[in-house]
Amino acid sequence: MEVEPSLPNGDSAATVTTAASVPSSRMNNLAESLKLEHQFLKVPFEHFKKSMRANHRIVEKEMSTVISSVAEAANRDDMSKEEAVHHLTNLVSRLQGLKRKLEEGSKAENLQAQRCRARLNHLEAAEAENLSEWNNTRLRRILVDYMLRLSYYDTAVKLADCSNIQDLVDIDVFHEAKKVIDALQNREVAPALAWCADNKSKLKKSKSKFEFQLRLQEFIELVRADNHLQAITYARKYLAPWGATHMKELQRVMATLAFKSNTECPKYKVLFESKQWDYLVELFKQEFCRLYGMTLEPLLSIFLQAGLSALKTPFCFEEDCTKEDPLSQESFRKLAMQLPFSKQHHSKLVCYITKELMDTENPPLVLPNGYVYSTKALEEMAKKNDGTVTCPRTGLVCNYSELVKAFIS
Amino acid sequence: MELSTIKDAFDRVAKKQRLSSSKTQEVIDQIIREIEQALVKMHDPTLPMDQKSILTELNNKLNEMGPVNQLEGSQKELNVALSKYAKLLDKSFNPDISKAYRNIDFDIHTINQIIACHFYRLGLFDLGDCFIYEAKEPEAITQKTPFLEMYKILEAMGSRNLEPALNWASANRDCLIQNGSSLELKLHRLQFVEILQNGSRSDALKYARTYLAPFAPLHLAEIQKLMACLLWAGRLNSSPYSELLSPIHWEKLSEELTEQFCSLLGQSSESPLSVAISAGVQGLPTLLKLANVMAAKKQDWQAMKQLPVPVDLGREFQFHSIFVCPVSRDQGSEENPPMLMPCGHVLCKQSIVKLSKSSTRTFKCPYCPLEATVAQCRQLHF
Numbered sequence: 037m038e039v040e041p042s043l044p045n046g047d048s049a050a051t052v053t054t055a056a057s058v059p060s061s062r063m064n065n066l067a068e069s070l071k072l073e074h075q076f077l078k079v080p081f082e083h084f085k086k087s088m089r090a091n092h093r094i095v096e097k098e099m100s101t102v103i104s105s106v107a108e109a110a111n112r113d114d115m116s117k118e119e120a121v122h123h124l125t126n127l128v129s130r131l132q133g134l135k136r137k138l139e140e141g142s143k144a145e146n147l148q149a150q151r152c153r154a155r156l157n158h159l160e161a162a163e164a165e166n167l168s169e170w171n172n173t174r175l176r177r178i179l180v181d182y183m184l185r186l187s188y189y190d191t192a193v194k195l196a197d198c199s200n201i202q203d204l205v206d207i208d209v210f211h212e213a214k215k216v217i218d219a220l221q222n223r224e225v226a227p228a229l230a231w232c233a234d235n236k237s238k239l240k241k242s243k244s245k246f247e248f249q250l251r252l253q254e255f256i257e258l259v260r261a262d263n264h265l266q267a268i269t270y271a272r273k274y275l276a277p278w279g280a281t282h283m284k285e286l287q288r289v290m291a292t293l294a295f296k297s298n299t300e301c302p303k304y305k306v307l308f309e310s311k312q313w314d315y316l317v318e319l320f321k322q323e324f325c326r327l328y329g330m331t332l333e334p335l336l337s338i339f340l341q342a343g344l345s346a347l348k349t350p351f352c353f354e355e356d357c358t359k360e361d362p363l364s365q366e367s368f369r370k371l372a373m374q375l376p377f378s379k380q381h382h383s384k385l386v387c388y389i390t391k392e393l394m395d396t397e398n399p400p401l402v403l404p405n406g407y408v409y410s411t412k413a414l415e416e417m418a419k420k421n422d423g424t425v426t427c428p429r430t431g432l433v434c435n436y437s438e439l440v441k442a443f444i445s
Numbered sequence: 446m447e448l449s450t451i452k453d454a455f456d457r458v459a460k461k462q463r464l465s466s467s468k469t470q471e472v473i474d475q476i477i478r479e480i481e482q483a484l485v486k487m488h489d490p491t492l493p494m495d496q497k498s499i500l501t502e503l504n505n506k507l508n509e510m511g512p513v514n515q516l517e518g519s520q521k522e523l524n525v526a527l528s529k530y531a532k533l534l535d536k537s538f539n540p541d542i543s544k545a546y547r548n549i550d551f552d553i554h555t556i557n558q559i560i561a562c563h564f565y566r567l568g569l570f571d572l573g574d575c576f577i578y579e580a581k582e583p584e585a586i587t588q589k590t591p592f593l594e595m596y597k598i599l600e601a602m603g604s605r606n607l608e609p610a611l612n613w614a615s616a617n618r619d620c621l622i623q624n625g626s627s628l629e630l631k632l633h634r635l636q637f638v639e640i641l642q643n644g645s646r647s648d649a650l651k652y653a654r655t656y657l658a659p660f661a662p663l664h665l666a667e668i669q670k671l672m673a674c675l676l677w678a679g680r681l682n683s684s685p686y687s688e689l690l691s692p693i694h695w696e697k698l699s700e701e702l703t704e705q706f707c708s709l710l711g712q713s714s715e716s717p718l719s720v721a722i723s724a725g726v727q728g729l730p731t732l733l734k735l736a737n738v739m740a741a742k743k744q745d746w747q748a749m750k751q752l753p754v755p756v757d758l759g760r761e762f763q764f765h766s767i768f769v770c771p772v773s774r775d776q777g778s779e780e781n782p783p784m785l786m787p788c789g790h791v792l793c794k795q796s797i798v799k800l801s802k803s804s805t806r807t808f809k810c811p812y813c814p815l816e817a818t819v820a821q822c823r824q825l826h827f
Contacts, residue, residue, distance in 0.1 A: 065759075068730040074538035077451075081534070085527060088462060092520065095469050096513060102476065103507050110504040113497070117487060120496040124484050124503075131477050135470065142466045149459045156455060160448045174726070175719050179560065186553070188579040194572050331543040336722070337551050338543055342732050343725030346756040350778065351765035359708060361764035362717035367555050374549040377751040380776060385766040385827055393760050400827075402785055407826045429826075442825065443789045443812070445771045 062164060070159055076177070077155055078329035079206050084148040091141040098134045102127050154203040173201060180205040182336040185321065189214060206328075213324050220317050223257070225250045228320060238327055246323045248278045249316060252289050256307055260297040267293065344372040349380075358391070383444050389413035389428060394444075401439040405432050408442060451537060454530045461526045465519040472512045479506050544740075545732040547747055554582070561585035563718040565592045566707070568599075595706045602699055607636045610702060620709050628705050630660045630667065631698055637671055638681070638689050646678040720762070728756040766827030772796040772811055784822040788815035797822055 109115060109123055162170045176199045183192035184206065196205050212231075219227040232239060232247040239246065251274045258267035275286055288303070295304045306312075325332050344363070352363035352372075362368045385394040387410035394400040400408045407427050417425045418436040426433050483503040486492055494502075534540075557580045564573035565588050577585045598609040614621060614629040621628050633656045641649045653672065661668050670686065677684035704714040713720070735754055739746050768777035770793035777783045781795050790812045792800075797819060800808040804819040 065727060069726045071537070071539050072542050072726065072729060074534065074540050074542065077534055077538065078540075081530065088523070092465075092469075092516075095473075095516070099473070099476070099512055099516075103512065106480075106500065106507055107504050110497070110500040115496060115500075117496045120500060121484060121487055124480050124487075128477055128480050128484075131473055131480075135473055138466070138469060138473075145462060145466070149462065152455060153452075153459075156448065156452050160452075171723060171726075172719075175722055178722060182556075182560070183576075186580070188576065191572065191576040191579050194575055198569070198572065329540075331541065331546075333543050333546055335542075336556070338546050339722045339725035339729065340556070340718075341546060341551070341725070342729040343721040343723070345732065345752060346724050346728030346758055347721065347762060347764075349765055349767060350776075351767070358764050359711060360713040360715070360720075362713070362721045364713075365717055367559050368717060368721065370555050371551060375547060376749050379752045379755050380767045380769050381755050381774065383767060383769045383771075384763055385768070386763050388766075388827070393763060402823075402825060405826075406785070406823050440785075441789055442785055442791050444768070444791050445812070 075330050079209060080151045082328045083209055084152055087145050087148060151203050158204055176201060177204055178335045182334045184210040185334045216320055217317055223313060225254055235327055244323055246319055248282055251275055255289060259292045345375045346378050348372050348375060348377050387413050400442045402442050403427050404434055404438055405430055451533055454533050458526045458530050461523040465523045468519040472515050476512055545736040557582045558585055559718050562588045563716050565589045566716055568596045591710055599699055607632055617709055626705050628701055630664055633657055641674055641678050642681055724758055724762050727758050731756045770796050783825045785825050786810050786817045787821045788813050
């Protein structure tokens with residue numbers, strides 16, 4: 037760039053640096069906000085990993101069955117030729133079945149790999165030029181996440197479809213959760229237990245007691261139905277193994293055999309209440325989120341809390357709070373009630389008229405009555421009205437020459 | 446963070462996955478081949494072997510092949526790639542963004558109301574209906590009606606029909622004027638230009654007399670310009686005023702109408718949910734760092750009344766004037782307002798009282814050599 041010789045050097049340097057620093061800070065903001073997208077990449081990856089593991093397990097199992105069954109046949113002495121042929125033919129068709137299954141499995145794996153890649157590409161596509169559109173998509177992703185976590189599946193699917201972001205949200209992952217949740221709401225534990233078995237090693241690693249809670253509930257249901265003998269057999273089989281780690285709870289539940297379901301003793305009465313099932317649903321949701329590397333709270337709540345804390349000032353609660361501030365609305369104020377106020381180290385002044393920031397470029401001017409507006413706003417007003425300005429809040433009329441500049445650091 | 450490194454790591458995962466699955470197929474094929482060969486031998490009457498020795502031979506071959514062990518190698522490589530990618534994700538991204546979350550009663554009902562309103566104001570009416578049905582918030586439907594009207598007006602404008610917009614603007618004339626908006630005039634101007642372009646000159650003149658004339662006292666220059674357009678009726682595109690035909694006026698006016706419509710509803714021009722979430726995205730990185738520091742110092746995150754450090758948001762989130770005294774670092778308030786000294790520097794009242802030893806003597810401005818007395822200082826209103 038050529039610098040005009042008439043311009044003092046310092047000035048041109050200053051404009052160049054400010055021009056460059058604005059986008060760089062914005063890019064920095066963008067990079068920081070991308071770091072918040074852990075879940076966005078983690079969930080499809082965990083899903084992908086899970087299918088790979090499951091497929092591999094099937095292969096290992098089938099293969100060792102085939103091999104051991106060949107070994108067994110070889111060791112037998114009484115096998116006729118027909119039997120041997122029949123046996124081997126069976127094994128071949130079994131292996132062919134496995135092949136077909138694997139082909140399907142790897143199709144699903146490829147789709148999941150594609151999804152992982154689509155998300156990486158989406159993050160890469162975020163640039164300063166398309167940021168507002170990208171941010172819109174992010175809000176929609178966050179909303180779909182909220183819908184899924186609160187089990188508003190229809191809305192989730194509709195929103196994802198109409199925004200064309202199916203690859204960027206985890207509807208299929210939550211589909212798995214839906215089955216379990218629906219069953220728990222119908223007071224069935226079988227799908228939940230199957231889910232626990234499927235994810236046994238991971239649940240064990242995180243020391244989850246979800247399965248134990250399910251077993252306790254089944255036991256309670258047997259007691260409720262007065263099937264005492266069956267309840268005892270059940271407890272021996274399914275509750276006893278948890279004795280080492282959860283003895284207290286185990287004892288408490290066993291005591292219900294003595295108290296029955298119509299007990300008034302508060303300690304045991306609560307075990308028979310229907311909200312125990314709601315608790316199981318909540319517990320399942322938490323385990324499910326943990327397993328997939330999701331935050332336990334909906335993303336919407338996390339971002340909303342952060343945003344409201346950052347925006348919350350004592351001025352938001354005044355009557356003349358501008359409508360543009362979300363905290364001017366009762367609903368947002370209610371949510372922000374228990375959140376901390378933000379803090380400022382430096383003055384930030386907004387012109388009442390233009391809503392623009394007042395800084396060295398657009399310094400604040402003081403009217404004789406102490407009201408402050410931006411130079412831009414007052415200059416324009418004076419130009420239109422032969423050099424006089426009117427205070428929009430008090431109606432005071434004065435001359436532009438009566439205004440004084442305020443220095444605010 | 447280097448997204449390209451992460452992508453490379455993922456490509457490696459995908460490659461190993463493909464390798465491993467083709468290896469699996471290969472091994473299964475091998476076993477099938479061996480068994481089929483054994484079957485062929487059994488059916489071959491010329492061979493002097495009985496079924497028992499064929500089976501033993503097959504068993505030996507399979508054991509020699511060690512199919513399960515064959516798979517192990519590719520699985521191991523896949524596992525290495527998987528755990529590398531997982532580690533890279535944990536390192537490059539913030540693995541737990543809920544660390545700054547406060548465990549308060551974050552009322553779902555209130556959030557649902559906000560979301561319903563957000564859908565309706567974006568014109569996503571079906572979605573909003575579906576949502577309030579599923580979320581069991583039927584009363585949120587009251588937020589739909591006003592936005593239905595707004596989108597009807599906007600839709601009509603989309604097909605170049607200004608009538609609903611004009612009706613609305615004239616019904617809300619006083620409020621619009623109070624907002625300092627000349628939306629009504631702009632709508633009439635657009636209509637006038639349409640007539641001028643597609644209708645007759647006399648129609649245009651008649652329209653101007655009826656609808657534009659009342660604006661003359663306040664917008665004389667604008668009206669004069671529009672009247673001059675009458676000279677080019679039907680061929681405005683070759684006139685000095687061809688700019689008036691630009692479709693951008695329609696877009697801009699739709700935006701302005703949305704803004705004014707929302708304003709009269711007592712709503713912001715942008716969806717408050719999207720503003721709050723954007724602020725959250727900007728603020729959260731700072732809050733997470735802060736939560737980490739506080740956790741290390743064993744300070745309580747859940748109970749503090751004010752954040753200990755500023756969270757810098759973009760200027761689009763600056764809705765209020767906040768004065769911070771440069772001397773005491775206190776935030777200005779009603780009890781402790783900002784005061785202007787004669788030199789033009791501003792401090793808060795308490796700082797001035799302190800500097801003047803409880804208003805008993807003159808003091809020097811901390812930022813310049815000028816002296817001042819308390820009586821000379823003036824309270825400021827931002």
